[in-house]
Amino acid sequence: MKKRKNKEKPDRLTRSEHELxxxxxxxxxxxxxxxxxxxxxxxEGQTPAAPPPAPAVTPDPSVPRTTIRVTVNGTQHRVEVxxxxxxxxxxxxxxxxxxxxxxxDRGECGACTVLMDDKPVYSxxxxxxxxxxxxxxxxxxxxxxxxxxxxQAAFVAHDAPQCGFCTSGQLMAATxxxxxxxxxxxxxxxxxxxxxxxxxxxxxxxVEAVVAAGSAxxxxxxxxxx
Amino acid sequence: xxxxxxxxxxxPAAGGNANVGVSPLKVVGHPTPRIxxxxxxxxxxKYTNDVQLPGMLYAKVLRSPHPHANIKxxxxxxxxxxxxxxxxxxxxxCKVVWGAGSVAGxxxxxxxxxxxxxxxxxxxxxxxRFVGEPVVAIAAVNRHLAEEALQQVxxxxxxxxxxxxxxxxxKPDAPKIWPEGxxxxxxxxxxxxxxxxxxxxxxxxxxxxxxxxxxxxxxxVHNAQMEPRxxxxxxxxxxxxxxxxxxGIANCRHDIARDLGMADEKVRVIxxxxxxxxxxxxxxxxxxxxxxxxxxxxxxxxxxxxxxxDDFLGVHGRWPTIHYYKVAASDDGKLQAIxxxxxxxxxxxxxxxxxxxxxxxxxxANVDSSVSPVxxxxxVSGNFRGPEYPQGFFGIQSMxxxxxxxxxxxxxxxxxxxMIRTARENVPFSNYTLDECIKRGAxxxxxxxxxRPVPGSDKGPIKKGAGFTYMAFRSGVxxxxxxxxxxxxxxxxxxxxxxxxxxxxxxxxxxxxAEALGVPLSxxxxxxxxxxxxxxxxxxxxxxxxxxxxxAAIQAAEDLKKQIAEKGxxxxxxxxxxxxxxxxxxxxxxxxxxxHFVEAExxxxxxxxRITKYVAVxxxxxxxxxxTAASQIHGAAIQGIGMALHEQLLYDNRNGQPLxxxxxxxxxxxxxxxxxxEVTFIENDDGQGPWGAKSMGESGIILSPGAIGNAIFNATxxxxxxxxxxxxxxxxxxx
Numbered sequence: 001m002k003k004r005k006n007k008e009k010p011d012r013l014t015r016s017e018h019e020l021x022x023x024x025x026x027x028x029x030x031x032x033x034x035x036x037x038x039x040x041x042x043x044e045g046q047t048p049a050a051p052p053p054a055p056a057v058t059p060d061p062s063v064p065r066t067t068i069r070v071t072v073n074g075t076q077h078r079v080e081v082x083x084x085x086x087x088x089x090x091x092x093x094x095x096x097x098x099x100x101x102x103x104x105d106r107g108e109c110g111a112c113t114v115l116m117d118d119k120p121v122y123s124x125x126x127x128x129x130x131x132x133x134x135x136x137x138x139x140x141x142x143x144x145x146x147x148x149x150x151x152q153a154a155f156v157a158h159d160a161p162q163c164g165f166c167t168s169g170q171l172m173a174a175t176x177x178x179x180x181x182x183x184x185x186x187x188x189x190x191x192x193x194x195x196x197x198x199x200x201x202x203x204x205x206x207v208e209a210v211v212a213a214g215s216a217x218x219x220x221x222x223x224x225x226x
Numbered sequence: 227x228x229x230x231x232x233x234x235x236x237x238p239a240a241g242g243n244a245n246v247g248v249s250p251l252k253v254v255g256h257p258t259p260r261i262x263x264x265x266x267x268x269x270x271x272k273y274t275n276d277v278q279l280p281g282m283l284y285a286k287v288l289r290s291p292h293p294h295a296n297i298k299x300x301x302x303x304x305x306x307x308x309x310x311x312x313x314x315x316x317x318x319x320c321k322v323v324w325g326a327g328s329v330a331g332x333x334x335x336x337x338x339x340x341x342x343x344x345x346x347x348x349x350x351x352x353x354x355r356f357v358g359e360p361v362v363a364i365a366a367v368n369r370h371l372a373e374e375a376l377q378q379v380x381x382x383x384x385x386x387x388x389x390x391x392x393x394x395x396x397k398p399d400a401p402k403i404w405p406e407g408x409x410x411x412x413x414x415x416x417x418x419x420x421x422x423x424x425x426x427x428x429x430x431x432x433x434x435x436x437x438x439x440x441x442x443x444x445x446x447v448h449n450a451q452m453e454p455r456x457x458x459x460x461x462x463x464x465x466x467x468x469x470x471x472x473x474g475i476a477n478c479r480h481d482i483a484r485d486l487g488m489a490d491e492k493v494r495v496i497x498x499x500x501x502x503x504x505x506x507x508x509x510x511x512x513x514x515x516x517x518x519x520x521x522x523x524x525x526x527x528x529x530x531x532x533x534x535x536d537d538f539l540g541v542h543g544r545w546p547t548i549h550y551y552k553v554a555a556s557d558d559g560k561l562q563a564i565x566x567x568x569x570x571x572x573x574x575x576x577x578x579x580x581x582x583x584x585x586x587x588x589x590x591a592n593v594d595s596s597v598s599p600v601x602x603x604x605x606v607s608g609n610f611r612g613p614e615y616p617q618g619f620f621g622i623q624s625m626x627x628x629x630x631x632x633x634x635x636x637x638x639x640x641x642x643x644x645m646i647r648t649a650r651e652n653v654p655f656s657n658y659t660l661d662e663c664i665k666r667g668a669x670x671x672x673x674x675x676x677x678r679p680v681p682g683s684d685k686g687p688i689k690k691g692a693g694f695t696y697m698a699f700r701s702g703v704x705x706x707x708x709x710x711x712x713x714x715x716x717x718x719x720x721x722x723x724x725x726x727x728x729x730x731x732x733x734x735x736x737x738x739x740a741e742a743l744g745v746p747l748s749x750x751x752x753x754x755x756x757x758x759x760x761x762x763x764x765x766x767x768x769x770x771x772x773x774x775x776x777x778a779a780i781q782a783a784e785d786l787k788k789q790i791a792e793k794g795x796x797x798x799x800x801x802x803x804x805x806x807x808x809x810x811x812x813x814x815x816x817x818x819x820x821x822h823f824v825e826a827e828x829x830x831x832x833x834x835x836r837i838t839k840y841v842a843v844x845x846x847x848x849x850x851x852x853x854t855a856a857s858q859i860h861g862a863a864i865q866g867i868g869m870a871l872h873e874q875l876l877y878d879n880r881n882g883q884p885l886x887x888x889x890x891x892x893x894x895x896x897x898x899x900x901x902x903x904e905v906t907f908i909e910n911d912d913g914q915g916p917w918g919a920k921s922m923g924e925s926g927i928i929l930s931p932g933a934i935g936n937a938i939f940n941a942t943x944x945x946x947x948x949x950x951x952x953x954x955x956x957x958x959x960x961x
Contacts, residue, residue, distance in 0.1 A: 032234050055280045060310075060368055084370055086393070098276035099269015102533040103452045108889040111452055139269035139397035148267065156263040159853045162861060163728030165452040165501025171267060190897040197889060199502050200728050201864035202857055203900030 057093035059085075068132035072097065073141030081128040088112045088123035090131070091138060099139040099168050103197070110196035113169035114138050120153040120176040122195075138170035142175065151213040153174060160210035162200035169196045174210045248848050248909050249658035253741040254917065257853035260733040261752065262499075262726065271499040275456040277469045277529065280503040282458070284369035285530040287513075288362040288376045289540060290354035292392040293388035293603035293882025294401065297352045297381060300362060304378040311375045317350035317361075319520050321710060324349050326509040327606075328480045328575035329413065337484060339413045345404055347575045349515045350460070353386060355403055355574025356603050357884055358539025360512060365520040365528045371720075371926035388603040388882040392571040393548060395600050400510070403574060403601040410576040410599040420581050420599070427552075427591030430563035435555035437692050438629050441550050442621040444931075444949040445874035446571070448543035449610050450894050451671060453501020455517050455537050457517040457543040460527040466518055467494045473502065474508030474765020476723050479757045481510035486518060503727035504865075506542055506578065506608035508765035513540075542608030543875060545570045545580050545599075554592075558804040559633045561590040561644045564622075568597035573606035579608070581614040584622035587647050587698060603882050609767070611862065614922035615699065616869060616931050620949060623695045623932035628945055631681065637936065638668055638677075638694055646698065649815035655698075656816040656912040663821040664696055665909060667843040670906060673822035676839070680945025682758035687831045690838065693936025694931040696821040701920040703810040704770065707761035708778035710739060710786050711803040714796050718743055719751045720782075722775050723763030726754065729923045730854035731771045736851055738776045738916050742783035761805065769818075769921035772850055776916040779805035810914065818920040819908075822929035824862070826937035830960050833953030835871055837901040845908040847920030859905045859926040866930025868895040874950050 003190045064083040071075060081090055086105075091097045091114070100123060103111030107125040114123045115137040126215060142149045148156070149173055161167040170193055175193035177184055184192065189210040190203075198206065238733040248255075265271035302314045325340035326897040328347035340346075350360055362379050366372040387401035394400055402408065431437055451471075458469040466488065472478040472495065479495040482488075500507075513530055521528040532540060552565040568582035580599030615788040630640035642664060648654050668674075684690055709721040724731040732752050740747045753759055763775045767881040785804035786802045796802050825839035842859050849855045872893035876885045911918030931949060939945050944959040 041624075055278055055282075057278075057368065060371070062309075063370075082370075092276075093278070096270070096278070097269070101273070101453070102275070102502075103454065104889055105454075106534065106888070108534070109452065110432075116859065139267075143268055152267040155267045157788075158260050159259065159263070159857045161260075161263065161266040162730075163452065163502040164271055164499060164855055165273065167266050168269050190900070194897045195282060197452065197896060199450050199504070199856075199865070201861040201895055201900065203864065203895070203897050204860055204902060205857055207897070207900075219357060 008173040056096055066129050068129055070131045071135040073137060083129055085128040086124055087114070087126040087131050088129050090128035091123060097138050097140050101165055101168055103166065109166070110169045110173065111166050113196060115176055117171055118176065118179060120173050137173055142171060150216055151210065154209040154213040154216065158205050158212060160202060160205045160209040162202045166196060166198045170198065170206050172218060177210065178214060184210060186211050228327045235797060237784065238784045246916065247292045248911050251741050251917065252300055253747055254737050254850050255848065255852070258733065258747065258851050259853065260730050261736050261747070262732060273453055273499045274458060274469050274471050274497065275500055275529070279458065279460060279527040282527040282529055283365040283367060284372050285363055285365040285517060285528050286369065286372040286376055286447070286581060287360045287516065287530070287536065287540070288379055289536065290361050291361045292355060292383055292385055293357050294386040294403065295354050295383040296386060297354065297361065298384050299382045301380040302362065305375040307379065308371070308375050310371045311364060312367065312526065313365040314518045315350065315363045315516065315519055315523065317348065317352045317766065318351055322349045322485055322514045322515050322519060323347070324515055326486050327512055327578060329411070334903045336413070340484070342415070343413070344406060344415050345411055345576070349512050349519070356605055357882060358536070358605055359574065360540065361514065362518045363520055365524050365719050369531065372408065390602055390604055390642065390879045390882055392569045392600040392602055395602050396569070396598065399741060403603060408601040410580065410601060418865025419596040420579065422593060422595040422747055424586070425563070427563045427565050427592045427594035430554050430592040431552055431565065431942065434562045435557055436555045436633065437552065438632060439550070439552045439568045440625055440628065440947065441548065442624055442947045443548045444546055444620055445619040446543050446546040446607065447610065447869050447873040448538050448875055448892060449541070450505040450538070450889070450892065451504055454534055455511065455541055455687045456530060456533040458527065458529045459517040461521055465492055465494070467496065468514055468518060469496050470511070470514050472497050472507050473500065473725055473727050473767050474763070475725060475755060475757045475760070476762045477508050477765050478510045478514070482514055482518065485510065485515055494758045494892050496756045497725045500725055500727045505610040505613060505767065505768055508767035511541070534889065535887050538875065538892070539605050539884060541716065542577060542606050543606030544617065545572060545578070545609035546695070547582055547617040547621065549582065551625045553620065553625060553629055555629060555633060555672060559635050559640055559643055561588055562592055563592035564588060566595040566597065570597060570599045571604060571607060572599045573602060573604045575606050576601070576652040577606050578613060582618035582621065583614045584618035586774060587622065587696070588644050590644070605884065609867070610929045615924070615928040616866060619695060619697065619928055620931040620935060624945065624947065626934050626937065627693065627936045636677070638664065638673060641696055645696065648819070656914060657910050659908050660696060660698060660819045663819050663843045663845055666906060666908065667821040667823045667841050670843070670904060671839065671841040673823060676825050678940050680939050684941070688827060688829055689941040690825060690827050691937050691940025691942065692823065692825050693933045693938070693940055694821060694823045695932040695936065697817055697925070697928050698817040699921055699925055699928065701773065701816045701818045703777065703914050704764065704774045705807060705809050706764045706774035707805065707807040708775060708779045708782040709761050709803065709805040710782040711801050712786060712790065712796065713801050714762050714798055716749065717751065718745060718749055718793065719753060720779060721753045721760050722779060723757065723760035724754050724771055724775055725766055727766045729766065729858060730851065731766060734772050735776060735779055739779045739783055742780040743787065769923040769925070772922065773915040776919060777810060778806050778808055780916055781808045788904055816912065816914060816920065818844070818846050818866040818922070818925055819928060820925055822933040824933040824937040826934060826941055828938055828941045828956065830942060833956040835951065835956070837867060838936065840903045842900050842903055842926065843906045843908065844925055845910065845920070846922040846925060847915065848909050849907050849912050850916070850920040855907065855922060856905045858923055860903045861922070862926025863903045863930050864895050864900050866927040867899060867934065868893070869927070870931040870934040870951060872950050872952070
């Protein structure tokens with residue numbers, strides 16, 4: 001997971017990204033509704049279109065700032081951040097990776113869980129500057145070339161997300177678990193995701209999905225019996 | 227009639243449902259992953275706070291630190307002078323009335339009530355009536371600056387005496403929260419309890435050989451949905467677009483338009499994904515109004531973000547209740563009379579009814595129920611999943627469990643002897659399966675061997691016991707709308723004004739339309755969550771989207787099929803469109819039924835409770851999607867465990883300060899609290915709604931607190947009368 005080919009991305013968004021008109025934004029959002037709802041991809045295995053780029057928040061020039069290098073989902077960024085920004089602010093507002101959610105912003109709920117150098121952390125409780133030199137994986141980095149990870153596929157099959165707001169965090173905690181323990185038991189899955197709240201309380205589905213993803217891997221390593 | 231067990235995760239691909247009794251359908255009734263599941267597991271699903279507009283400002287709200295105070299003055303001059311601060315609102319420059327925020331037993335949708343009420347709630351109020359009430363809102367170029375600007379605001383408060391407990395609030399010398407007193411006014415400006423009377427309770431209590439009385443209480447539990455409230459507002463000329471987490475885009479739009487004095491069509495409400503609902507969001511919120519007014523003032527789009535604490539205090543939760551029951555029974559254990567005196571704490575405004583359900587479960591000739599909704603200086607109470615049910619059912623079913631033991635009867639036998647078998651006035655239910663739910667549940671649970679005839683009789687410090695509760699829940703049909711079209715390529719598009727709050731409405735609507743059209747689900751696209759694109763839908767509240775909007779989708783599909791039969795499929799760029807707004811009748815005596823059986827293990831030395839078996843049997847009519855249906859019951863039952871054992875927005879009555887406003891102290895259930903829930907559906911088709919579908923979403927939480935309390939009694943011999951049943955209460959009762 002660690003070794004990736006990093007491609008440098010400048011700390012500047014393209015002009016067209018900056019100058020999206022309101023109208024264009026709403027139109028593209030509207031189009032996204034159509035794309036999203038049309039998605040028969042589960043049935044037909046199609047790759048959905050990427051979401052429209054969101055206009056990024058830029059640092060306030062009147063406050064202390066630092067330029068950091070951070071690798072996010074395999075892409076290296078050289079990016080200026082406000083010293084007061086948390087990692088989740090960098091991810092969501094600056095880099096437009098809104099899959100990571102803020103549930104409490106104080107380390108209680110786990111909705112903002114990301115991997116930092118492959119370890120799960122609450123990104124609301126990390127300053128962005130602390131990510132200098134680190135490698136971050138967010139929910140957007142789990143699918144490869146439009147193919148869901150086995151864990152994501154298990155989440156879909158087991159109806160793990162209800163409202164979906166805690167799902168990214170549950171996925172990241174469970175991804176870290178599977179990396180260190182490829183075939184967890186239900187108890188081990190509960191322990192690993194204990195720091196991730198779900199108000200829909202779909203906990204049993206989450207655990208079933210993680211155990212199933214582990215078992216699927218088991219079968220695969222045993223010779224692809226399926 | 228058929229039964230379907232769904233305790234583990236069904237393998238969606240496995241299919242093969244044993245459809246016995248209800249006629250099998252092609253698309254509906256098979257475990258189907260959500261059509262938007264992939265959005266939810268990849269981070270592509272866009273929630274309100276994910277919306278980012280060019281030039282957008284960030285807003286924060288300063289909230290009252292006092293439970294009750296007059297605002298003498300607000301000095302915003304320093305904040306306004308800060309570079310980057312673009313708009314400041316207070317009660318002085320914003321007089322918008324929040325119609326849905328107050329008054330009168332769920333009548334908040336009525337323009338008439340909003341106009342006539344004496345107890346009006348504004349977006350910013352003076353006096354403030356609870357800790358967390360909005361006082362100042364500021365929009366600035368970034369969220370940190372907005373926060374810093376709030377710190378520069380100086381508010382001069384005249385602190386008023388406060389009252390936190392609802393019984394204290396009705397005492398003659400209690401501080402008055404409204405000039406008319408602390409008993410809430412109804413929509414006719416009358417201070418009157420919610421009353422229900424039949425027969426002669428006094429006489430029955432006097433003449434019965436067995437009379438019992440007791441007191442129960444439940445606590446304020448917050449909806450605590452994972453998505454903290456946020457809102458994005460954008461003005462383009464006189465057209466307002468609001469992105470907001472709402473369960474009902476149509477009602478939310480109408481509320482915003484009414485409160486801002488605009489025409490409905492000048493407001494567009496968009497909510498695609500919502501991070502949990504759990505009640506009272508089928509309308510607008512003060513946050514929507516504040517954001518819209520800030521955006522107007524600043525001349526730029528604004529995003530308002532509530533912190534978790536803001537959300538706990540500034541939004542709403544389940545109304546806490548106090549119940550006094552008197553119950554009379556004859557020698558053979560037949561109920562003769564039920565009397566209830568109830569008190570519900572509504573907070574500083576009456577956002578909802580404050581009623582208590584449960585008495586309607588019993589076949590009893592004499593009833594006298596009086597429930598008082600009471601103003602207190604607490605966070606405002608509202609609807610939370612089965613608004614008046616889990617509280618009411620915990621009270622009455624704990625009471626009746628106790629009566630059963632005192633009458634030396636098995637609580638299941640007592641329940642079956644006294645429960646309703648027809649709706650009121652002997653009107654038959656559209657179908658009735660309560661007996662079957664209970665019998666089936668007792669069998670799966672193995673009640674006879676798990677239930678202890680002598681409560682608390684297990685030896686040693688770890689004691690087990692069993693409890694049960696049953697329910698009947700409104701499931702009426704009603705009106706909603708749907709539009710469906712087909713193009714020349716045979717692609718069908720369904721337009722429905724639903725929001726996907728987590729229950730899977732979008733997928734359910736797709737399944738229903740596909741079934742009615744006779745095409746696979748993959749051929750149906752669902753357009754949802756945008757008032758500019760979708761017709762009216764009742765909104766995700768009252769467990770009625772499937773019944774009402776689903777039925778409209780069928781009617782629209784039938785119309786489209788007729789058109790296709792008459793005109794043939796469209797060619798070229800033509801489309802065929804059909805719409806429907808059916809007005810189905812006859813839903814009054816339509817109910818969903820269910821029973822929960824719980825085994826609890828209590829460590830009497832530590833006061834710890836563990837749920838060791840949980841069986842839930844539900845009749846929700848025909849099941850549209852067994853996969854998501856089972857998830858609903860699982861999740862709701864576990865949410866109910868939180869209400870039973872942990873959750874409480876606790877106040878210090880002396881200073882009126884909330885003590886547990888956040889996840890850490892409020893203790894909603896975690897992965898460690900989740901227990902396996904064995905879900906069984908008893909399916910049937912009463913010929914109403916979409917192929918017999920009935921209410922579902924709220925059902926699971928209604929029975930859980932009562933069943934857990936009853937199981938703890940059976941294990942320990944101690945009746946736990948106050949929710950949440952925390953360790954200290956158990957140890958106190960056993961001491």
